[in-house]
Amino acid sequence: MTTTASLPGQPFIAYQGEQLHMEGVRLVDLAREHGTPLFVYSKAAMLSALAAYQRGFAGRKAQICYAMKANSSLAVLQVFANAGCGFDIVSGGELLRVLAAGGDPAKVIFSGVGKTRAEMKQALQAGIGCFNVESEAELDVLSSVACELGLKAPVSLRVNPNVDAKTHPYISTGLKGNKFGIAHEHALRAYRHAASLPGLQVVGIDCHIGSQITEVTPYLDAMDRVLDLVAEIEAAGIAIHHIDFGGGLGIDYNGDTPPAADALWAQLLAKLDARGYGQRQLMIEPGRSLVGNAGVCLTEVIFTKPGEQKNFCIVDAAMNDLPRPAMYEAFHQIVPVVPRAGEAVTYDVVGPICESGDWLGRDRSLVVQSGDLLAVLSTGAYCMSMASTYNTRGRAAEVLVDGDKAHLIRQRESAFDTFALEQLVG
Ligand code: PLP
Numbered sequence: 001m002t003t004t005a006s007l008p009g010q011p012f013i014a015y016q017g018e019q020l021h022m023e024g025v026r027l028v029d030l031a032r033e034h035g036t037p038l039f040v041y042s043k044a045a046m047l048s049a050l051a052a053y054q055r056g057f058a059g060r061k062a063q064i065c066y067a068m069k070a071n072s073s074l075a076v077l078q079v080f081a082n083a084g085c086g087f088d089i090v091s092g093g094e095l096l097r098v099l100a101a102g103g104d105p106a107k108v109i110f111s112g113v114g115k116t117r118a119e120m121k122q123a124l125q126a127g128i129g130c131f132n133v134e135s136e137a138e139l140d141v142l143s144s145v146a147c148e149l150g151l152k153a154p155v156s157l158r159v160n161p162n163v164d165a166k167t168h169p170y171i172s173t174g175l176k177g178n179k180f181g182i183a184h185e186h187a188l189r190a191y192r193h194a195a196s197l198p199g200l201q202v203v204g205i206d207c208h209i210g211s212q213i214t215e216v217t218p219y220l221d222a223m224d225r226v227l228d229l230v231a232e233i234e235a236a237g238i239a240i241h242h243i244d245f246g247g248g249l250g251i252d253y254n255g256d257t258p259p260a261a262d263a264l265w266a267q268l269l270a271k272l273d274a275r276g277y278g279q280r281q282l283m284i285e286p287g288r289s290l291v292g293n294a295g296v297c298l299t300e301v302i303f304t305k306p307g308e309q310k311n312f313c314i315v316d317a318a319m320n321d322l323p324r325p326a327m328y329e330a331f332h333q334i335v336p337v338v339p340r341a342g343e344a345v346t347y348d349v350v351g352p353i354c355e356s357g358d359w360l361g362r363d364r365s366l367v368v369q370s371g372d373l374l375a376v377l378s379t380g381a382y383c384m385s386m387a388s389t390y391n392t393r394g395r396a397a398e399v400l401v402d403g404d405k406a407h408l409i410r411q412r413e414s415a416f417d418t419f420a421l422e423q424l425v426g
Helices: 028-033 041-056 073-084 092-100 115-126 137-151 184-196 217-233 262-273 288-294 324-328
Strands: 004-006 009-017 019-022 038-042 061-065 086-089 108-110 132-135 153-160 200-206 243-244 280-282 295-305 311-317 335-336 346-352 361-368 373-376 395-403 405-410
Touching: 009 041, 019 028, 019 132, 028 038, 028 295, 028 373, 028 395, 038 041, 038 288, 041 061, 041 073, 041 262, 041 288, 041 395, 073 086, 073 092, 073 395, 073 405, 086 092, 092 108, 092 115, 108 115, 115 137, 132 137, 132 200, 132 243, 137 153, 137 184, 137 200, 153 184, 153 217, 184 200, 184 217, 200 280, 217 262, 288 295, 311 361, 324 361, 324 395, 335 361, 361 373
Parallel strands: 038 395, 061 086, 061 280, 086 108, 108 132, 132 153, 153 200, 200 243, 243 280, 311 346
Antiparallel strands: 004 009, 009 019, 038 295, 295 311, 295 373, 335 373, 346 361, 395 405
């Protein structure tokens, strides 16, 4: 009989016998067929993460807009579009991806502090649902672009509630010192200004306080601050049709214990009900919590290199594929695809890139030899979408697993692809 051992926080990835599987697919087979580094995503894991939000919002008017910056691969967007999601975008390029994946532009919200006139025009012509405006200057420009097109832009103002999300400073966005949103104390003035502009139609309010949030309190605090503002804005005669609470819910990377999406929303909805806003149209913009634990990156050990102070396990994935450790000192679990017997050695798992910052995991206890396959876990979010071609390394291929089927959803980029748009002079 084959034994199955699930990995903590990874219900769709498990050792069956001596082999790591995602759903019904052996990961070693995918690595052999497509090479490494290789991103592999579980469709069931994505839909299960989405289902937790859907359960949380049962009986409410709510739209889930997947924050596609977390993972913008077309087939991933297609999974969420088919499941009824809208999308939170931050560029005209992301809008093109939504349309290419079959997403509904009317369910798109456009966030970001630096939208250009061209992007505003593109989004207005596509008929997106709402612009999350992040400054007073943006209000003026958006109104003028909309007037030129003879349209009215639906807007929601992203307010900065000045709440500490208690997360890494690089992914905290709701504090006074952050570049995002309009300060809480200036929000009413900005709403009055928006309501006076001919090219705008105020439809909502928005906030987003950060990413990888593992506590409920920052959300509850932000909600209180936002609802205080809704009351003030509506008292000034400006109707707020929807309230958007952003994204940010964390995932289990290394024993982290974020609330489940449905449990979080039970508490938030109780507060909304208590304050009389429970029947409003709600929006959220989750990214990481929908895809983060749906992905692994498979990588092959090139060499092991014993050192005086450290042992290194040099693998073929690197910071260009997996930028989070280098950027945020982030932790990803690293496990063997086919565990081997032997004495474990403590390694720093590093890539081939010429930077000391090119590490994937520090002080990991592993039994490995060159040629072995490792799986870097929790790599569905902010990995492929942040990948680069640094050191002229083509970006990895991607596979989507659905039950016992595996679909190649992105071909491996060749070194030639990385310089295909360049030319010599003369
Ligand atoms: N919405 C906005 C405006 C964001 O900036 C982000 C990410 O930083 C998100 C949503 C998604 O956040 P997360 O992936 O943490 O859910």
